[in-house]
Amino acid sequence: MSDVVIRAEGLGKQYRLGEIGTGTLSHDLNRWWARVRGRPDPLVKVTETGRSFRKNRMPDLDSASCEDTVWALKEVSFEVRKGEALGIIGRNGAGKSTLLKILSRITAPTTGRVKINGRIASLLEVGTGFHPELTGRENLFLNGAILGMTRAETAAKFDEIVDFSGCERFIDTPVKRYSSGMYVRLAFAVAAHLEPEILIVDEVLAVGDGEFQKKCLGKMQDVAGHGRTVLFVSHNMSAVSKLCNRGLLLQNGTVLFGGEIASAISCYTDQGRKIPSRLEYEDMHQAPGDHIARLKSVELLDGEGRAVSLIDIRKPVTVEIKYWHLDHRECPTAILHFKDELNNTLLATNEFNAKEWKDVHRAAGLITARCHVPGNLFAEGRIIVLLAINSYNPSMSHVYEDDAISFEVVDHSVGDGVRGPVTGPWPGLMRPWLNWETQRA
């Protein structure tokens, strides 16, 4: 038997737009009665030209017309192998939730099929089905059963679950008296002790404090590490890249990319504000610039000189700019601004910091300028690079590319980064490594 545990073939899901049905029984009965007598539909408005259209754009129940429907997913095919952690990513409305709903059997697909091998548990939310009047103990069993555990399985893990939640003292108190933190902890403890072969997780990580997120992530890494399969949907690229080894990028209901997680994330990043991770102009005459300088290319290189779009927060990276220097009397110089997603300029740097070029008139030709960005400088997230080529005395701007390239910084650090062992949110727009000195006074 192959080790494919999920195979989706040509999956599609169609939703009707507007109101579902006609809302009331009487309308449908009216329509049915008219059909029985062979009369035209009484709820169809007929225009003077004889063209008919539905009142309030209500969908025709008999022949779902194309204008009133939307495909939330279309022709989605993919495979997941045993032990893989698949990150499902995409912008809002890309179809992630719909795919998740189909996989967790909340709704059926309109076309295609999914074949699944193994027990599935989906965690679209923690604490589903908790009853406020019941005690922690009762809810624990009930929630376990809803998530697919038998009574015996829950009982066997009872102590472990209670221990994990840290709610021992309140286990026989109705959960309506719990603080919201305790409530979430207990709920997550149950979910964490599920032992499915396939675990589907939605953005539960988005709720709860740092401590909780850490526990949640750790537990999921555990699951993935034990040869079981995890499907994880999130907007948090950092969490996705930490947890998953493969990615499925959805766009408008179709698969845009499926494969290595790093490529999937860079694909996702590029797709966003349409800012690529590299920019290149083949033809000098088409390139932005003037008679003094024209931009050829700008790209991001890692330590080994490979083009990248996703960088580890600890690793240095190089921004390489190539431009044509066309007039030897002028002294153009490249400028980089690193900005965050909210367009805050984090820092600006200028090629004239390179000693070899400072105030030296160089010969015209193709120039390659490299800016070495050390590791442990930016905070995690997306960095957008503004590129300009200017010359001074007199000041002139030759090239100005506001959103030239962008890249994603992810934090994979395991105690060796700026954040040390802390896994919660780390404040600051930048995350430089500063030298500390301590001594006994």
Place this chain on the structure above:
Amino acid sequence: MKPIEKQVPESEAWSLILRPDAGWWDLHLGDLWRYRDLVTLFVRRDFIAQFKQTVLGPAWFVLQPLLTTAMFTVVFGNIARISTDGLPKILFYLPGNILWGCFAGCLSSTSDTFIANAYLFGKVYFPRLSVPVSVTLSQLLKLGLQFLFFLPFLAYYSITETGIRLTWAAALLPALVLILAALSLGTGLLISSMTTKYRDLRFLVQFGIQLAMYTTTVIYPLGAIQGGKARYFILANPMTPVIETFRYGFLGKGVFSWWHLGYSALVAALLLLVGTVVFTRVERTFMDTV
């Protein structure tokens, strides 16, 4: 929009295939069995949650039919002077109230399955049937308690009054309970499937249950209805033979007929079957419409 079928070697055993068009008979009853612990936990939850923070607790189970019976005794017995077949009024009304109360409770809560649980159903998969089944089971448990409560009344009146006798038909009690359960569950499943689209049915159900009681023999004996059409109308309600058989079995009064009971059983079985099939069909996509 037909996807290209890839030929997959049949040797690959999949534990689950999700597809758009499951067969009508694909009822996942095996799933329901696998989640039987969930069903029992739902029953427990219903019981516990219902009476937390109430003073009388489970006593409400018996107070409900008792108060209704007292009301019927005054209004229909003493004021309207409707025949009670020569039986003490309390003893006549109580079984009818208990049985009809169970049917009504079951029907009104199962018919709300999809709407009341839409939130839960939208978040996690478990066999949807486990909700109405557990509701029915907890109503049956309640019925059992009420039946136990009925026995002392039966004992008291059989000593003080003459003409009350247990007949062999009392042994049909399990069958009566089954018919009652199947009837209410089947109807509830059908209605809950339709309410996902037609919300107005919810109001109709609440109102309809009240009216339907008058077409059964809860407040009058079937023997008192001799007019042909009215009698058929009353017998058409499949709950009528259930109540009549119960009275005949435990009180010795009432109309018993295998035909009547057989008709009830047939209707119950059909409703349960159709209800389950429709429910299973609707549950696949109801999240898109609810």
